[in-house]
Amino acid sequence: MKKAKRISKIPPYLFARIDKKKEEIRKQGIDIIDLGVGDPDMPTPNYILKKFHDASNDPKNHDYPPYNGTPDFRKAVADWYLKRFGVKLDPEKEVISLIGSKEGIAHIFFAFVDLGTPALIPNPCYPVYETATLLAGGLPVPIPLLEKNNFLPDIGKIPDKLAKMSSLMFVNYPNNPTGAVADKSFYKDVVSFAKKNDILLCSDLAYSDVTFDDYTAPSILEVKGAKDVAIEFNSLSKSYNMTGWRIGMAVGSKEAIAALSVIKTNIDSGAFKAIQEAAVEALSNEPYSTQKMNAVYSKRMDIFVKGLNELGWDLKKPKGTFYIWARVPAGQTSEEFVTDVLERTGVLVVPGSGYGKFGEGYFRVSITNKENRLREAVQRLKKAGIRFKEKK
């Protein structure tokens, strides 16, 4: 077969590789505690299921949906942005439905990146930013997220010439994989940077509503004038335990939404209308369901952070996401540590290097598993003698 060259540039998807290793260990009869993939383990709340049940029975929902989302869905997103962030959106021109935010994130590159165009991609990051740049023929330029900068990009270090050539930049807070958060003053700085260099600023806000204690995550669109240069991706996947439903949205710059729509109308035909109705129900309901889920995640975070700290780590509880990002002990690479832990304890965590070269030296724990399993994971690490050792 004469396969396209672009396919060969794409490394195997991180979790596909991990699944293979997991299967090997499972075959040895070891009980695996999976703290790998970040997929909510709790079911979609009942009020959403009920709405979907009714909506799916209605024949008016069985035909092709409108390309950019149903008017009800777009209005619900605009209403939610106003209530949640104080951001006004025109549901006609500044909101579009997505088949999960991953779909929109991948497709925005096809609207903004030409052959050889640089795209500014945080590193470590959600792998799709980099692979979608490659698929579009662009040049992913890694922007390091370093611990000493609280995992925020150092905009001042991006060379002027590179900034001028780049068409797009991604930011993602609350951040996967580091669990870091950003405040409005950071967003203000990147918005000015994007304006100065005529760059489309893409904010991935998938974890906007997975936050703990008193922390509330801002939207980049809260910054004055951000709508001129920014598009924001959000999703019902993480906040409402709806990963399998494939429903999300992009909001912000009219021009960027229109460009994304050109790509999408030629590739997909929108999200099932009954799913959009269920999403309207989720977004319109009081945030009671997200509060309840966050209380569960928060307690799990406490358990695992405390557990690792008893083994020599010095971690602070993340303010959002369901990830703990921690350094591997001195003398091991990320992959070596993760393989060692899996083989000796059956606890599966993810090597930081899978999220980019600046993730080397770290591992990611996802707390999407029950409390008793998290406690047991800590016990197993302890018994196996796994401890954090600082580099000398």
Ligand SMILES: *Cc1c(COP(=O)(O)O)cnc(C)c1O
């Ligand atoms: C999970 C995730 C997404 C994609 O979620 P969808 O289910 O496609 O909406 C996007 N960005 C980040 C950082 C994620 O972790």
